[in-house]
Amino acid sequence: MRTVTIQDIAREAGVGKSTVSRVINGTGYVHADTVVKVKDVMTKYNYQPSAAARSLSKKESDTIGLILPEVNNPFFADILKGVSQMVDKCGYTLILCGSDNEAAKEARALEAMRRQRVKGLIIVPANDYSNETAHAHMEKLLRELGCPLVVLDRPMLRMDFDSVTTDNFSGAYSATEALIRAGHKRIGIIAGDLNLFIGRERYEGYCKAMEQNGLAVDPHYVVLGKFDRQITYEKMRQAIRANQLPTAYFISNNLSEMGFLTAIHEARLSVPDDIAFVGFDKLQGQDIFNVPYSHLEREVLTLGSKAAQLLFRRFDNPERPVEKIVIVPRVKLLGSELLVTRAEG
Amino acid sequence: MRTVTIQDIAREAGVGKSTVSRVINGTGYVHADTVVKVKDVMTKYNYQPSAAARSLSKKESDTIGLILPEVNNPFFADILKGVSQMVDKCGYTLILCGSDNEAAKEARALEAMRRQRVKGLIIVPANDYSNETAHAHMEKLLRELGCPLVVLDRPMLRMDFDSVTTDNFSGAYSATEALIRAGHKRIGIIAGDLNLFIGRERYEGYCKAMEQNGLAVDPHYVVLGKFDRQITYEKMRQAIRANQLPTAYFISNNLSEMGFLTAIHEARLSVPDDIAFVGFDKLQGQDIFNVPYSHLEREVLTLGSKAAQLLFRRFDNPERPVEKIVIVPRVKLLGSELLVTRAEG
DNA sequence: CCTTCGTGTGGGAACGCTCCCACATTTGGA
DNA sequence: TCCAAATGTGGGAGCGTTCCCACACGAAGG
Known part of the structure; x- marks a missing residue:
């Protein structure tokens, strides 16, 4: 039971394979009757053209x-969703x-992408390659790709690629400022990995x-x-035991937030009466508990779909200037009023 | 700047393209010196063979x-992770x-898979096709695929495909039984969609x-x-307002659990003193709160990797009997002692 | 009337691989 | 010593498409 080819369709329909090709792609001149006839035969044999032959x-x-650091992290899963929907909508395959x-797995993934001759690539880099050598190596790999590329979420320094990233600085700034406006003076931070750019x-x-705001760190x-x-x-357990807590924290990401909350709940401290915070990205399901879990919000699905759009726009016009979208x-304060009550002198 | 082909490598290395092909695939006889020479040239030109040409x-x-109903649902994201890792490990591309x-999008996805001539397919069906016509249609589509297939998570009735599914009946049974053993008599259920098989x-x-156990529903x-x-x-709000609560619930899935908890917290009811429950699948991050959130546990990553393994085993032996893995x-009781205290006469 | 253009069609080369076959050289056993 | 097997190599057909070119026909314009 061989797979049916364009030749089979042509023979069955009594036309040449060129005509069938024209029907498939909707190009050139084909008589209306011929179109119908060919389409009938294709349906009958349930024909699907070979993507391999076509792309060859x-x-x-x-x-x-699409290359992601972790496919089941909710944040990247949302990005995936955004990319997937857009890619699908535009008739591409992901x-x-x-x-x-x-980095090693990432390099292997890039090789696979090259073998597949993908038309375009969206990548969330495995880390931010702040180290010069690693950075140069990665840059070389990406250049060798030979296809349009969008760098997503984690910025690559000095790289003139299209990108969609987050303004981490201003996010952290406004989160901290919100705490200050709520009256907090002693504000701490759960910092991320300071070796990473976003950290x-x-x-x-x-x-x-x-x-x-005239406050000391x-x-x-x-x-x-x-x-x-x-x-x-x-670290939070330590801080609690040492009784060294500020009145509020800015928390650098959702995973830290989970660790933070676990320690807080274990110590039976309440939010925001004992401790207030604003986290970067929200925790899935946090809204179940009617507790004021303030956070920084960004449209994660949009991150993904914007990256795909950037790619498609580059397909249309390879010469357009590099575009860097910054989210x-x-x-989003879910308990601002409570935060205020916590204000100190 | 053309992409470099096997011919280019052959010419540069001073050998025939057949020899290069043998080096790439590690097949047949090739002199050790020749292997080195060819590999050098491939590295120099950063050559990657075209997957399209090869597969053609x-x-x-x-x-x-891989076809999933929702890519960013944490449950499917975990499945994806499992599949992705196994696929990657075995040198395939996902x-x-x-x-x-x-169903319509699913059908389109299947067409894409056929165009791509995937070697194997793993599918979590869009719904359970309990309706006869829909079921027959889907069955036809899957048969037409013409490649090994593994049905994942949602069972398709009467289909003799390899599959990895969950024993929903026994899961629900043992969850309910656990509540009974904890002393509960009035036990309710947050049922899923009863039009769906798993529901x-x-x-x-x-x-x-x-x-x-001699208890009435x-x-x-x-x-x-x-x-x-x-x-x-x-629905839970209604039940609470009508003061029509049992002492415990079996909850059919994680989304229902979120709705349930939201209502419970809103009403300031506490778990498990006011109400106990066992949910199907755990909620991400539920362990943050030191509250006894008992649930049914299944290794979701394993679901995905097992499906991939099943597929690979069928590649090795197309004639092997259909295998249906049931998880x-x-x-997992996180607050069993508290459940017991809730027991009634 | 012949030419030109718009419309409709088919054949063959090319894409970059794999694999079969042909052939050359070396090795080893009778 | 000779022949067969093991080792090593290259060429060409074929995979299923697209696309260029050739060609056929009718209508329109000179």
Whole structure:
């Protein structure tokens, strides 16, 4: 039971394969009657043209590659959804690879994408390659790709690629400022991994907001959670036991937030009476509990679909100038009034 | 700047393209020196063979298709992770499509998979096709695929395909039984969509456990949440307002659980003192709150990787008998002692 | 009337691989 | 010593498309 080819369809319909090709692609002149006849035969044999043969012949595939650090992290899953929907809507096929945040796996994924001759690639880099050598290596890999590329979420320094990223600095700044406006003076930060670009940006946004408002950053209130749930949990336990808590925290990401909350609940501290906070991105299902879990909100699905759109726009016009879209997260206060009551002198 | 082909490599290395092909695939006889020479040239030119040309020639691709109802639902995201890792590990490339739980989109995804000539397909059906016509149509589509297939999570009746599914009946049964053993007599159910197979199975498991233990199913305690968060929330509000609560619930899935908890917290009821429950699948981050959120646990990542393994085993031996793996979820009680205190006379 | 253009159609080369076959060289056993 | 097997290599057909070119026909314009 061989798979049916364009030749089979042509023979059955009594036409040449060129005509069938024209019907499939809707190109050139074909008599209306012929179109009907050919389409009938295609339906009858349930024919689907081979993408491999087509892309070999056209020297161009209809696939879009996507490389994500972790496919089941809710944040990346949302990005995936956004990309997937847009890719699907525009008639492309999605090839997905996970890098598990490892440069080696990422390199392998890039090789797979090259073998597949993807028409375009969207990548959330495995890390931010702030190290010069690693950065140069990655840059080389991306250049070698030979297809349009969109860098998503994690910025790559100095790279003139299209990108969709978040304004981490201003996000952290406005989150911290919101706490200050609510009357807090002693504000801490659960910092992320300061070796990562986004970790530093968020830290600096926090510092700047403090400084601008005449508040000092107290090193005792800086918790190095490294974007990790377990680490954050342990550091927070320490801080609680040492009785070294500020009145509020800016928390650098959702995983740290989970570690933070676990420690807080364990110690039977209540939010925001004992401790207030604003987190970067919301926790899934946080709204179940009628507790004021303020956070920075960004349209994550939109991140993904915008990246895909950027790619398609580059297909249409390869010469257009590099476009860097920056998403500014908004502060969403779910318990602002409670925050105010916590204000100190 | 053309992409470099096997011919280019052959010319540069001073050998025939057949030899290069043998080096790439590690087949046949090639002199050790020649291997080194060819590999050097490939590295130098950063050559990657075209997957399209290869699969056209071999009449077989190295891609695996995956169709999921919702890519950003944490449950399916975990499945995706499991599949992705296994597919990657075995040197295949993953093509992903989302069906958004719509039969039409699913059919389009299947067409894409056929065009891509995927070597195998893993599918979580958009719905359970309990309707005869819909079922027959879907069955036809799957048969036409012409490649090995694994049905995942949602069983398709009467279909002799390899599959990995959950024993929903016994899961619901043991969850209900756990509540009974904890001393509860008045036990309700947040039922899922009873038009869906898994919804019915879970409902029947609950009924059976009640019956076997001499307890009656009180229709007042049957909440039809349809696996939907909002619907469950509203129905629960009603039940609370009408003061028609059992002492415990079996909850059919994680979305219902979210709706349930929202209503419970809103009414300031506490778990498990006012109301106890066991849910199907755990809520992400539920362990943040030191509250006894008992649930049915299943290794979701494993679901995905097992499906991939099943597929690969069928590649190795197309004639092997159909294998149906059934995962039995385990009851995980996080507050069993508290449940007991709630026991009635 | 012949030419030109618009419309409709078919054949063949090319895309970059794999795999079969042909052939050359070396090795080893009778 | 000779022949067969093992080792090593290259060429060409074929995979299923697209696309260029050739061609056929009728209508319109000179």
